[in-house]
Amino acid sequence: MPDAGKKLDEILMTRLLRLNAVVQGLVTGIVVGLVIFVATNWLIIKDAIGPEGKLPVGPHLSLLGQYFIGYRVTSLGSLVGFGYGFFSGFVAGYLVSTMYNWLVDRKERHLSAGS
Numbered sequence: 001m002p003d004a005g006k007k008l009d010e011i012l013m014t015r016l017l018r019l020n021a022v023v024q025g026l027v028t029g030i031v032v033g034l035v036i037f038v039a040t041n042w043l044i045i046k047d048a049i050g051p052e053g054k055l056p057v058g059p060h061l062s063l064l065g066q067y068f069i070g071y072r073v074t075s076l077g078s079l080v081g082f083g084y085g086f087f088s089g090f091v092a093g094y095l096v097s098t099m100y101n102w103l104v105d106r107k108e109r110h111l112s113a114g115s
Helices: 002-016 021-049 061-066 075-114
Strands: none
Touching: 021 061, 021 075, 061 075
């Protein structure tokens, strides 16, 4: 009977350690999209109340336009950036979760084969 309890603990821990790839992708996508959206709008607001005759708005953030076609440090660009950020974050979160689950499955198979 003690073996059955140990096996149950292993099954429970394996199930608890799994990640839902779609949910992880959605959360990561929303966070990355919101970061780009907020950063862009922050620079727009900051420039609107700042002194005139200074450097262009957000020269570093505008470099995202090299990767995200159509992105600019404007109000419309913040929406475009949110879309690209959401997509990129979703793909990254989904892939990380999928690889993590694959490693957990591999470890589980290794443990069950060694028993």
